[in-house]
Amino acid sequence: MKQRQRNYITEATRRTIFDSLRVGKWFWAGRLDDAEFLSRIFDLASLPSSDSRHADMSGDVWRHRLINPEDWPDDWVFSDDRLDLMHGPDETFLKFLCEMVHPVVRDEADVDDMVASFNRYLASDGYRLAVGETMSGRRIFIAELALAGADGALADARRIADALSSSHVAAQITRMRANIVPDASLAIGSSKEFVESLCKGILDARRVPRTGKEDFPGLVSLTREALSLKVNPKSDATLRSMLGALGTITNSIAELRGQVGTGHGGAPETSAPPAGVARLAVNVAVALGVFLWETHEASADNHDSA
Structure with missing residues (x-):
């Protein structure tokens, strides 16, 4: 029997959110019909039918919610075992919440109140909905682990992307943040x-030649040298320890990416890393990147004022 993965969002939290929707003014599918909404998350044609007249769940929804809407109550979706929103993976449950406030589904006027309500209940389990990107000026929400300090670090990272005028770096930041929960790898x-x-941007700004064949640790080491962040006997113990840790962090990120991240074909039995591991990797990478960039900026400013 397949082992169910561990969930961090409890059944109590899920029931509370669903109960708030039952008694509140927001219909879960928004301006869409049930099938349109659910198809954004599930492949209804791959789920079984509970009605012998149909081959799959898409036929059930069509008959009992579109043709004969009185057959099933509006809240049927919360307890349907095929969707398993009450006990299924956190990622699916959170995707369901995010889709409820997607611009295609919901009027902007209701979004703030809905997100505030969801986040109030999710907080005890360590999650929240946050803006991941915008579409035609409308916010698209993602689910993320709610850890202290994350917003400030990501804001610093986005400032660097702006300084580099790099849409590529901005896209990397969005991918990091948006995929911690749904796609940790x-x-x-x-x-x-x-x-x-960021290392390539710093090296190019300082006109430091690159072969293009440097591996990740080598690239960070080259950047450290360009910034005069070298471990040497003259450094005090604290600085020497900190700079030595940069090398350890660099190697750890590279190894983790090779083992469970994207970029290398993993073994078939490789399991997806927990969202907490992905959050740690993202936070470490952001901290390292921001440190290197701010060191680059500070030394460039000092050089200009000399």
């Missing part, structure tokens, strides 16, 4: 790419 792979891009 992609988030880990993107965190390594983010540091690589």
Whole structure:
């Protein structure tokens, strides 16, 4: 029997959110019909029918919610075992919440109240909905682990992307943040790419030649040298320890990406890393990238004022 993965969002939290929707003014599918909404998350044609007249779940929804809407109550979706929103993976449950406030589904006027309500209940389980990107000026929400300090670090990272005028780096930041929960491997792979891009930007700004064949640790080491961040006997113990840790962090990100991140074909039995591991990799990568960039900026400013 397949082992069910561990969920961090409890049944109590899920029931509370569903109960709030039952008694509130927001219909879960928004302006869409049931089938249109659910098809954004599930492949209804691959789920079984509970009605012998149909081959799959898409036929059930068509008959009992579109043709005969009185057959099933509006809240049927919360307890249907095929969708398993009450006990299924956190990623699916969170995707369901995010889709409820997607611009295609919901009027902007209701979004703030809905997100605030969801986040109030999700907080006890360590998750929240946050803006991941915009579409035609409308916010698209993602689910993320709610850890202290994350917003400030990501804001610093986006400032660097702006300084580089790099849509590529901005896209990496979006991928890191947006995929921590739904695709931890992609988030880990993107965190390594983010540091690589910043190192290349620093080296190019300082006109330091690159062969283009440097591996990740080598690229970070070359950047450290360009910034005069070298471990040497003259450094005090604290600085020497910190700079030595940069090498350890670099190697760890590279190894983690190789083991469970995107970019290398993993073994068939490789399991997806937990979202917490992805969050750690993203936070470490952002901290390292911001440190290197701010060191670059500070030394460039000092050089200009000399």
